[in-house]
Amino acid sequence: NAGVTQTPKFRILKIGQSMTLQCTQDMNHNYMYWYRQDPGMGLKLIYYSVGAGITDKGEVPNGYNVSRSTTEDFPLRLELAAPSQTSVYFCASSFPGGQTEAFFGQGTRLTVV
């Protein structure tokens, strides 16, 4: 199993550009999450999904959109990039039910200039 795979690993965007951060998992997990981590800070939840076709907002959803058309994929869309979205983005997945661990991808480092 590859686990949780994120692409790209690095990206530089200009203000106002848009892009999609890709996340795919091969563990058949129902739950998937997107977090962002600013320098020196903990992770903040952007969006999450409990299954295909179901998504919901986390703590910091403004400026982002998500979709979940398949169990495996959970892309994160930035429509109008702003400098405040410069961050490291982590995707994670887990099974539902109690006492389950979440598996994280290796992150996408995004810089908006």
Add this chain to the structure above:
Amino acid sequence: DAKTTQPPSMDCAEGRAANLPCNHSTISGNEYVYWYRQIHSQGPQYIIHGLKNNETNEMASLIITEDRKSSTLILPHATLRDTAVYYCIVRPELRSGGSNYKLTFGKGTLLTVNP
């Protein structure tokens, strides 16, 4: 979700036990204590979790006080590769159809293992 309090940083000598404390005084009866760590710039890695009994796995031990208001993660023989930020997270037991499944990360404890 209950909040957690951790010291911002700790040092430990290589080969010695690292004891990382966490306060979670508002924890509820159905909330688990989870520990994750994040090695520089990588994605967080699950370590261990528990409800009220002490737990041990190949990575670490988790000691939860009887009143469940605090816990300690123990790395029995710390190595340089254990240098990381350690996050203590309180999380309700996931139930079918429930919504409390997200992990809420604080700033964690930066553990530095020194040679």
